[in-house]
Amino acid sequence: MTQPSREAIQTLVTQCLQEILNQRGTELSAPLTADTPMFGTGGLLDSIGIVTMIVDVEQTIAAEFNATVSLADDRAMSQRNSPYRSISALTDYILGQLSEGA
Amino acid sequence: MNPTQSVMLITGTRKGIGKFLVEYYTQRGYLVEGCSRETPDWTCQGYHHHCTDVADEAGVQAMMNDIRKRQGRLDILINNAGIASMNHCLLTPIATAERIFRTNFIGSFLLLRESAKLMKKNRYGRIVNMGTVATPMKLEGESMYAASKAAVVNMTQVLAHELAPFGVTCNVVGPTPIETDLIRGVPKQKIQAILDRLAVKRLGHFEDVTNVIDFFIRPESDYITGQVVYLGGV
Ligand SMILES: NC(=O)c1ccc[n+]([C@@H]2O[C@H](COP(=O)([O-])OP(=O)(O)OC[C@H]3O[C@@H](n4cnc5c(N)ncnc54)[C@H](OP(=O)(O)O)[C@@H]3O)[C@@H](O)[C@H]2O)c1
Numbered sequence: 131m132t133q134p135s136r137e138a139i140q141t142l143v144t145q146c147l148q149e150i151l152n153q154r155g156t157e158l159s160a161p162l163t164a165d166t167p168m169f170g171t172g173g174l175l176d177s178i179g180i181v182t183m184i185v186d187v188e189q190t191i192a193a194e195f196n197a198t199v200s201l202a203d204d205r206a207m208s209q210r211n212s213p214y215r216s217i218s219a220l221t222d223y224i225l226g227q228l229s230e231g232a
Numbered sequence: 233m234n235p236t237q238s239v240m241l242i243t244g245t246r247k248g249i250g251k252f253l254v255e256y257y258t259q260r261g262y263l264v265e266g267c268s269r270e271t272p273d274w275t276c277q278g279y280h281h282h283c284t285d286v287a288d289e290a291g292v293q294a295m296m297n298d299i300r301k302r303q304g305r306l307d308i309l310i311n312n313a314g315i316a317s318m319n320h321c322l323l324t325p326i327a328t329a330e331r332i333f334r335t336n337f338i339g340s341f342l343l344l345r346e347s348a349k350l351m352k353k354n355r356y357g358r359i360v361n362m363g364t365v366a367t368p369m370k371l372e373g374e375s376m377y378a379a380s381k382a383a384v385v386n387m388t389q390v391l392a393h394e395l396a397p398f399g400v401t402c403n404v405v406g407p408t409p410i411e412t413d414l415i416r417g418v419p420k421q422k423i424q425a426i427l428d429r430l431a432v433k434r435l436g437h438f439e440d441v442t443n444v445i446d447f448f449i450r451p452e453s454d455y456i457t458g459q460v461v462y463l464g465g466v
Contacts, residue, residue: 178397182352182398185349185352188349189300189349192297193300198293
C-alpha cells in the first residue's frame, strides 16, 4: 500500500467532522480550520461526539485506503496534547499509525 | 424497518442453540451471518458462514469488514457462542478459567464493539447476549462459567448506557438447561436438581429462547435496554 498523502487524510478527517457537526446541527462561529479546537477545552465535540468521530474516521480509512488504524487510546482522551484536539493533530496521529503499519 | 431486509449476526452457529437460531431467523426472512471455529456440516439458504473464533480480535475485525462490504449494514447481533466447564474450583486449571472467560466474556465484548460500530451508521441496533441461570442460581461446580456470564450481564448493563445515544439496545437472555452438547456431560441428577429449583420445572426449549430474543429485537423495543430475562422462573 502506498501511504496516503497528508492532504488526503486531512480532507477525510475534515469531512468526517463536518458531517458530525451537520448531523448534530452544531453552529460554527468561524469557518473550520485545521487548528479549530475539536475536543477538549473549547472543543466542538463532546465525549459522544468524539467517539462517533473516531469510529467514523477509522471506518472511512478502512473503506478508502484498505488500511486498519486504531485511534482509540486510553490516554488520548485525557492527554493535554491529545491527538483529538484538532483536525491537524488527528491527521498527524493517523499518519504516524499508517507509517508504523507500513 | 422491514424485517426482510434486516441483517443479523449470530455467533456459535455450528450446533446447539446457534444452529437453531440460524434456521429460525432465515425462515423469517432475515439475512443471517454467523460464525464458529469449525465449519458446520450443514448449509442453509440465506445464511453465510465465517470460520471465526470470537476471541480472536483480528479474525472478528476481518469478519465485520466482510459483512460491511457485502451487506453494508448490521441490525442485530446475537452473542450466542459460549463454552462451559463443570469443575470444583479447587480442580479448575488456570487454562480452563482463561478459555471460558476469553470465549464467553472477551468474545462477547469484541463482537459487541465491532458490531456497534456498524450499527451506529444507521443509528439502529439490537444486541442480545447469552446469559445463564447458573449466574443467579450460584450453581456449584460452575464458578468460572457462572462468573463469566455474570460479567456479560454487567457489561450489558453498562453498555446499554453507552450505546443508547446510537440507537442501539443491549439485553441478556438467560436460559435454563437445554439439551445440547453444552450440558451433555452434566450428570442427570445434577440437571434434575436445577430443574427442581425452577418455578416451571422442565428443561428449556429452543423456542423459549427465541421467544425472548424476538421481544428484544423488535423495532418497538427501542425502550427496552440493559435488561436480563431469565427463563423458567429463577
Ligand atoms: N444449553 C444450555 O443448557 C444453555 C443454558 C444456558 C445458557 N446457554 C448458552 O447458550 C449459548 C449456546 O450454547 P449451546 O448449548 O448451543 O452450546 P453448544 O451446543 O456447545 O454450541 C456452542 C456453539 O458455540 C461455538 N463456539 C464455541 N466457542 C467458540 C468460539 N471461541 N468462537 C466461535 N464459536 C464458538 C461452537 O462451534 P465451534 O466449536 O465450531 O466453535 C458451537 O456452535 C452459550 O453461550 C451458552 O452459555 C446454554
